[in-house]
Amino acid sequence: MNQPTPAIVAQSAVRRLPRLALLLFCAAYVLPGFVGREPWKNADIMALGYMLELAHGRAEWLAPELLGQPPEFDALLPYWLGAWAIRLAPAWLAPDFAARIPFIALLVLTLLATWYGAYYLARTPRAQPVPFAFGGEALPTDYARAIADGALLALIACLGLAQLSHETTPALAQLGFTALTFYGMAALPYRLAGPIVAIAAGLVGLGLSGAPAMAALFAMGGAVLHTTDAPDDGASDLRGSRGTAIVVALALLAAVVALSLDMWQWRLTPTAFDSPREWRSVARLLVWFTWPAWPLALWTVWRWRRQLGHRHVALPLWFALVSLGTAILSPNSDRALLLSLPPLAALAAFALPTFQRSASALIDWFTLLFFSGCALVIWVIWISLQTGVPAKPAANVVKLAPGFSPSFSLLPFVVALVATIAWISLVRWRTKRSRHAIWKSMVLPAAGAALGWLLIMTLWLPALDYARSYAPVVQVLKQRMDAAGCVEVFGLTRAQIAALRFHGEMDLRMAATPGTCPWLVAAEDLQSSVSLAFDARRWRLVAKIPRPTDKRDNLLLYRRS
Structure with a gap:
């Protein structure tokens, strides 16, 4: 039979996804990542x-x-x-x-x-789907x-x-x-x-x-x-x-x-x-x-x-x-x-x-195994950071982010726990023998992606902020400045300049000769260029501020002699 479209859908397969559940699900995906993290x-x-x-x-x-x-x-x-x-x-x-x-x-x-x-x-x-001979196709x-x-x-x-x-x-x-x-x-x-x-x-x-x-x-x-x-x-x-x-x-x-x-x-x-x-x-x-x-x-x-x-x-x-x-x-x-x-x-x-039923089942089982495994890894690493058991995941985090000190926060833990329980309940609902809706094949992939993102933005957020934010570097930089004043910058990226503005609230100026600021912040890979561009006798290297998670992103702090 020459079908006008490949879609054969009965009215029973297009029942409505509950709106409240859909809205809560979207909120659970949208808000994590916008709330509570550093730039x-x-x-x-x-x-x-x-x-x-x-x-x-x-x-x-x-x-x-x-x-x-x-x-x-x-x-x-x-x-x-x-x-x-x-x-x-x-x-x-x-x-x-x-x-x-x-x-x-x-x-x-x-x-x-x-x-x-x-x-x-x-x-x-x-x-539209193929019309049935005696009705019953999806409206x-x-x-x-x-x-x-x-x-x-x-x-x-x-x-x-x-x-x-x-x-x-x-x-x-x-x-x-x-x-x-x-x-x-x-x-x-x-x-x-x-x-x-x-x-x-x-x-x-x-x-x-x-x-x-x-x-x-x-x-x-x-x-x-x-x-x-x-x-x-x-x-x-x-x-x-x-x-x-x-x-x-x-x-x-x-x-x-x-x-x-x-x-x-x-x-x-x-x-x-x-x-x-x-x-x-x-x-x-x-x-x-x-x-x-x-x-x-x-x-x-x-x-x-x-x-x-x-x-x-x-x-x-x-x-x-x-x-x-x-x-x-x-x-x-x-x-x-x-x-x-x-x-x-x-x-x-x-x-x-x-889709045939076998294709939907393949998507469900692949998604179930993949995202359940991801959630398990996220939880195991978090537990290791909090308790030290097992020891290897925490040791790997310390190696990747030296100086990071884990802390416990009740609200993120509760949110992550509720999301994990919701995932388990959703898996049980999806694997039950129930009437098929065409959108059901996408429920587990979407929920799994949302679960992974939410767990990362709650359980792993302190570690990610430490690794991906400039806040730790700027805090150390400010501690080494024992006197206030404007700061000249040399060779910094836009992101580094923005971080000094935001996290350090510094009065920044592009480095000039002669300069008037008591401090100079430069990129480490331009250390030789600093000596060539400025009179080395007028600047004294105070500290090298390492970025814990990126050895190529270190800063040098100079003070005017």
């Missing part, structure tokens, strides 16, 4: 440094600088958002957490836009809701989403605006005001976040698809040439805004991967970063190959291909690859109604 090196603390400069009036809003150095990423809006949040926050709120508030909203926006984007794609007639709205639930779970399950989506960097802003644009393109045939606002905000936001070219490519593909594949199921009349004209106009608006602020910069490096080793490195990144969405997305492309030109497959496929191509040619492959996760998750969701 980490490098991009996280660097972005915070520019936000603080803007918030305190030490830099121009259209040209952010940190001691005269422009940002590494050509973006404006992410730094504006953090600076505005710092300015509006009450005095008792730490500035680093205040800067994270708009980025929490961006991650929530990403999850929400992915859900609604997948929902409207699943509403299209060519995405369109229920089917679309189940596909959207699967897409959201697939997004959370992606391993590469965890860390980068919890940093206050332009990458998270680009992710949020990509998901918003994706939603607008998917919903445009069915709604008017909301999708237009979403597309406009998404394209302009991408342009101001350092990705105007990607915004233009997303808009071009969406406009072409809107012209060639308009739904015919009673969707709004905003289709064909009218819808295309609106998308093109919004793309031109975003381009004009980006061009007027000098945001168009060529960053791709086509010759960056000249050796097989570099290509293998990118291939490994693609495999683990987008897991488990990429194999499901490939399965969707194969099973829905007769519908490749239709919007429910073509739209997320275009967004994913643009992001993947940019990641391959970009010097920051992981941050560019982050933008592929929402469309890949939507593609992965359309694989779910085509």
Whole structure:
């Protein structure tokens, strides 16, 4: 029989995922990593440094600088958002957490836009399951809701989403605006005001976040698809040439805004991967970063190959291909690859109604063993740090982070314990003989990824803060300064300068000859350059401040003689 679609779904398979459980699950994924941690090196603390400069009036809003150095990423809006949040926050709120508030909203926006984007794609007639001869097939709205639930779970399950989506960097802003644009393109045939606002905000936001070219490519593909594949199921009349004209106009608006602020910069490096080793490195990144969405997305492309030109497959496929191509040619492959996760998750969701029971069982058992093993390792290492038993894990941590002193905190322990118990309960529920819902295959992968991230951000957070934050180095540096005064810096990275500003609250100035500050902080690998650039008789080396977890990141403290 020639089936119009490969999806054969009964109404019993699209029962609703409880909304309260879904909301609590999303909160458990979003909040850890934003709450309670120090800014980490490098991009996280660097972005915070520019936000603080803007918030305190030490830099121009259209040209952010940190001691005269422009940002590494050509973006404006992410730094504006953090600076505005710092300015509006009450005095008792730490500035680093205040800067994270708009980025929490961006991650929530990403999850929400992915859900609604997948929902409207699943509403299209060519995405619907095969009608049964005597009825009983899934209703369109229920089917679309189940596909959207699967897409959201697939997004959370992606391993590469965890860390980068919890940093206050332009990458998270680009992710949020990509998901918003994706939603607008998917919903445009069915709604008017909301999708237009979403597309406009998404394209302009991408342009101001350092990705105007990607915004233009997303808009071009969406406009072409809107012209060639308009739904015919009673969707709004905003289709064909009218819808295309609106998308093109919004793309031109975003381009004009980006061009007027000098945001168009060529960053791709086509010759960056000249050796097989570099290509293998990118291939490994693609495999683990987008897991488990990429194999499901490939399965969707194969099973829905007769519908490749239709919007429910073509739209997320275009967004994913643009992001993947940019990641391959970009010097920051992981941050560019982050933008592929929402469309890949939507593609992965359309694989779910085509699965056989054996495929679902394979996913469940692999996920169960993998994430249970990860959780066990996290707990064993934490117990070893607290009790010394077993001794080897604690010894390995001391070797990797010399000087770290473990401590016990009740609230993180309780949160981690509750999350682990919830995982065990979820595994028991999933392995019971119950009616099948198409989103159930994504429950364990998403819950496992969320569990791993939550355990790391609770049990391992003190060790990670010690290893990845500049706070320990800056504290030692301040202790060696027995008198207050301005500090000159020489050869430091943007991240190091931002750390001295934030953790040390130092009055920093670029090193000059002759200088006026009593202190000089320089990078260790430039020790010979300090002697050449400055009169060695005028400076006395006070201390070498080692970074416990990175021997290449040490600082030298000089005092004026």
